[in-house]
Amino acid sequence: MSVPGSGDVLDEPAALTLRGISHSYGAVRALVDVDLDVRPHEVVAVVGDNGAGKSTLVGVMSGVLVPDAGEVVVDGRETQLTSPGLARGLGIATVFQDLALCEDLDVVENLFLGQEIRHGPLLDEVAMERDAWRLLAQLAVRVPSVRVPLASLSGGQRQAVAIARALLGEPRVLVLDEPTASLGVTQTAEVLRLIERVRDNGFGVVLVSQNLVDVQAVADRVVVLRRGRLNGEFDADTASYEQIIAAITGVRRDGGAR
Amino acid sequence: MATERTSGGSQSSLREANRARIIGAVQERGSITQIELAGVTGLSAATVSNIVKELTAAGVLQTTPTSRSGRRAQEVSLARNLGLVAGVHVGERQMRVALADVSHRVVAEQRLPLPPGHRGDACLDRAALLVDELVESVGAPMSELLAVGVGVPAPVDVHTGRVTAPWILPGWAGLHVPAVMADRLGIGVPVLVDNDANLAALAETRLGVARGMSTVALVRLAHGVGLGLVVEGRLVHGRRGAAGELGHVLDVEDGPECPCGLRGCLEMSIGSAALQARLAATHGHLALRDIVGRALAGDAACTRVVGDAGARLGRALATVVTILDPDIVVVDGELAEAGEVLLGPLRAAIQDRALHAEPGPVRVEVSALRGAAAVRGALALALDAHQVGVTIGAGALT
Numbered sequence: 001m002s003v004p005g006s007g008d009v010l011d012e013p014a015a016l017t018l019r020g021i022s023h024s025y026g027a028v029r030a031l032v033d034v035d036l037d038v039r040p041h042e043v044v045a046v047v048g049d050n051g052a053g054k055s056t057l058v059g060v061m062s063g064v065l066v067p068d069a070g071e072v073v074v075d076g077r078e079t080q081l082t083s084p085g086l087a088r089g090l091g092i093a094t095v096f097q098d099l100a101l102c103e104d105l106d107v108v109e110n111l112f113l114g115q116e117i118r119h120g121p122l123l124d125e126v127a128m129e130r131d132a133w134r135l136l137a138q139l140a141v142r143v144p145s146v147r148v149p150l151a152s153l154s155g156g157q158r159q160a161v162a163i164a165r166a167l168l169g170e171p172r173v174l175v176l177d178e179p180t181a182s183l184g185v186t187q188t189a190e191v192l193r194l195i196e197r198v199r200d201n202g203f204g205v206v207l208v209s210q211n212l213v214d215v216q217a218v219a220d221r222v223v224v225l226r227r228g229r230l231n232g233e234f235d236a237d238t239a240s241y242e243q244i245i246a247a248i249t250g251v252r253r254d255g256g257a258r
Numbered sequence: 259m260a261t262e263r264t265s266g267g268s269q270s271s272l273r274e275a276n277r278a279r280i281i282g283a284v285q286e287r288g289s290i291t292q293i294e295l296a297g298v299t300g301l302s303a304a305t306v307s308n309i310v311k312e313l314t315a316a317g318v319l320q321t322t323p324t325s326r327s328g329r330r331a332q333e334v335s336l337a338r339n340l341g342l343v344a345g346v347h348v349g350e351r352q353m354r355v356a357l358a359d360v361s362h363r364v365v366a367e368q369r370l371p372l373p374p375g376h377r378g379d380a381c382l383d384r385a386a387l388l389v390d391e392l393v394e395s396v397g398a399p400m401s402e403l404l405a406v407g408v409g410v411p412a413p414v415d416v417h418t419g420r421v422t423a424p425w426i427l428p429g430w431a432g433l434h435v436p437a438v439m440a441d442r443l444g445i446g447v448p449v450l451v452d453n454d455a456n457l458a459a460l461a462e463t464r465l466g467v468a469r470g471m472s473t474v475a476l477v478r479l480a481h482g483v484g485l486g487l488v489v490e491g492r493l494v495h496g497r498r499g500a501a502g503e504l505g506h507v508l509d510v511e512d513g514p515e516c517p518c519g520l521r522g523c524l525e526m527s528i529g530s531a532a533l534q535a536r537l538a539a540t541h542g543h544l545a546l547r548d549i550v551g552r553a554l555a556g557d558a559a560c561t562r563v564v565g566d567a568g569a570r571l572g573r574a575l576a577t578v579v580t581i582l583d584p585d586i587v588v589v590d591g592e593l594a595e596a597g598e599v600l601l602g603p604l605r606a607a608i609q610d611r612a613l614h615a616e617p618g619p620v621r622v623e624v625s626a627l628r629g630a631a632a633v634r635g636a637l638a639l640a641l642d643a644h645q646v647g648v649t650i651g652a653g654a655l656t
């Protein structure tokens with residue numbers, strides 16, 4: 001019953017789908033039969049306690065970890081994310097908690113590290129600098145200059161540079177691992193607005209975080225992991241903080257204990 | 259550096275555009291060095307230097323010597339008269355904080371997305387930190403802060419400073435906003451609080467589209483519905499600050515139960531939850547800004563939902579217009595971004611239902627300050643508090 005061109009979200013295929021993902025480290029079952037859909041134009045938050053399996057899930061989506069079981073579907077095609085390069089090639093970009101930026105290189109060098117624009121045998125510095133400004137302006141990222149070393153930027157600005165670098169490869173899905181951890185409130189504000197903007201530009205965003213306040217501020221859906229299993233999925237606009245906390249700690253299931 | 263420049267019609271309009279770019283860049287960042295300004299604006303260092311010199315002489319900018327990476331540099335910030343005021347607008351899903359000098363020139367701002375159903379104490383904690391960091395970003399000590407204005411999306415008793423309707427923002431029920439905020443800031447400055455729609459009405463009357471008018475109705479349509487009333491140049495608060503709770507007038511006889519305890523409230527029909535619910539079956543989960551964006555892009559269902567909200571709001575406003583006979587109805591809040599998609603049906607409904615008085619139908623306009631109306635009103639509130647302290651007897655709006 002939809003008008004052509006109305007862009008119904010429900011009909012839109014997921015950009016990334018995980019089905020029945022399980023992974024163990026020796027005897028420790030880190031993920032057990034986890035399903036996850038990430039659609040374009042939405043922020044899916046993955047929350048859970050320490051050891052709930054969040055990092056393992058990030059590892060699977062980024063191609064760092066090959067799960068023991070389960071399938072990954074990218075744009076309707078079943079595939080194997082056997083390496084980080086392959087995941088990136090399929091349009092899944094990940095920003096890890098450590099950001100993997102080089103402190104003594106400047107913003108342009110960091111953005112284009114390993115994907116430099118060349119002009120014959122030489123690096124096209126002018127083009128890279130111009131693209132860097134354009135990209136940062138598009139994301140409304142405020143850095144004093146693209147030629148200052150990373151070491152002189154704030155935590156929020158570094159996070160923004162790492163996100164901008166991930167977006168350079170024009171991915172479909174952006175995976176963010178604890179992007180607001182250890183940031184002050186001004187920097188958190190900047191990163192949250194950046195996440196909104198990335199989503200509004202049509203990307204699917206997976207936001208992995210322990211900070212429920214930040215998660216609920218920008219997420220469309222919240223998925224809870226507990227001891228490696230899915231323990232609830234919530235609409236971020238209508239779910240209460242208490243409901244989500246209950247799913248994280250397992251209070252509801254265990255009837256009050258722990 | 260090769261950068262495209264905005265082409266102007268003439269030398270002077272190009273220069274005007276460059277000046278605007280530089281002022282914009284400084285305002286966005288609070289303070290910035292000249293070299294960084296060149297990078298941000300794409301202008302040459304010489305051009306930046308010339309324009310900064312010119313604007314400094316004109317009293318718009320000020321420069322202070324500083325150092326970057328061991329080298330001497332000129333830090334540029336907006337020139338301000340000594341003394342700052344802060345404005346905080348806590349909305350349902352975001353918080354805006356702005357800093358202005360005593361001439362109400364905004365020198366820095368920040369916006370923070372908020373979770374639904376947020377709590378007052380946690381929010382004010384973050385608001386205080388943002389104020390603190392904004393003051394630092396313009397290179398001023400906290401002692402320069404003169405007063406703080408806070409706007410919240412719930413009825414507030416402006417005499418006691420308490421949020422009076424527990425069912426609107428449960429996490430803020432009974433909170434003494436000025437005391438908590440002053441405590442979090444840790445400095446002894448006056449903190450004033452009012453309802454956000456009231457503050458938006460105040461700002462539009464002083465600085466915006468209702469400038470110079472004496473009777474103004476401002477409706478805020480965002481996640482909820484709010485109304486700010488200015489009558490004969492003064493804000494109307496009512497007995498306990500609940501004047502103008504337009505979201506809780508009757509829209510549907512025997513309609514769904516509202517958290518306020520009544521049935522069929524307008525907010526149950528046109529609040530964000532209602533709009534999202536109507537679109538959920540076809541569109542899945544949409545944020546409020548998605549609905550507005552899609553309506554503007556021509557999505558039929560979103561256009562219908564926004565237009566219908568305009569019509570229902572207009573019906574309620576028709577009563578307000580009949581009772582108050584305002585000079586203007588100003589529409590603010592996230593839904594106002596939908597422009598004529600919302601305003602067309604809203605105007606039609608007012609014209610259908612409101613008494614036709616002599617000069618013709620009432621003007622209905624979108625807020626001129628856009629999303630910033632309430633935070634600008636919070637700044638105005640803070641400035642008033644400061645000025646009342648200096649010149650006794652102020653109080654009228656205009």
